Amino acid sequence: MGTVIAVASGKGGTGKTAFCANVALSLCALGEKVLLIDADVGLRSLDMVLGMTDSLLFSYGDVIRGTATLKEAAVPHPQAGGLRVLTAPGEPTEEGSFSREEIGALLDRAREHFTYILVDCAAGLGKDVISFAVEADRVVLVSTSDYTALRSANRTAGLLNEEGQENCAIVVNRLRPGMIRAGDTANVDRAMNATGLSLLGVVPEDESVIAAGNRGVILAAECYGAAAQAYVNIAKRLQGKRVRLLKNVPGRWDS
């Protein structure tokens, strides 16, 4: 049975989609069979980031409604063997979002065929985000080190706890050591204190993440820099391996 990981944030633009694409590709490179679900209804972007814009015909809405099978709708990535992508409906459904039971059943079907299922959630605390997050085995909250984003992550984790999902961890994204040293943004310790969440990993600010996303190419194949390494480390931790935090990360580990 595969593990479902919902990737959420609260605040928008914190790096959820970049995280999902790169961690999914890293898990595949480690030999896993991965399904990536874009759950950002109406604002999907994983297809662009992964260079698959023209290949995704059916959405997870079609699978839930029975107009396509999971195999038909989950499209293989052109380069990464082992990765399939299931996109979000292009428009919100007329009848509103899907029920928690329908989303739970979709994830159960995915668990039978994949070892990891990553769900790229929409920003905010909409009904679908909560359904995916509560039906997942664990939740990763991606936040920048800005206090506004950290507070959103804290608020999101609190709400998910109330709904019954207590397995939440944080990834602090776009870390800028210079700003941290100047005291202009939270370090890793402060980020953990502000959210009360355990740390799954950190990803440094790295322009190659933006470039790879804009060009729809695989980051690790183009530029194996600090961010690519950070995503691989996080993928290994999701597999249960112990991997040290990247060097030069200010906070608990810098003294």
Ligand SMILES: Nc1ncnc2c1ncn2[C@@H]1O[C@H](COP(=O)(O)OP(=O)(O)OP(=O)(O)O)[C@@H](O)[C@H]1O
């Ligand atoms: N570690 C990083 N270093 C530099 N840029 C990054 C990093 N992570 C993400 N970005 C960039 O930040 C922008 C927002 O990232 P992304 O689209 O992944 O956020 P998101 O949380 O999915 O946004 P939304 O809430 O709108 O879905 C993108 O241009 C992306 O390339």
Ligand SMILES: [Mg+2]
């Ligand atoms: Mg996104």
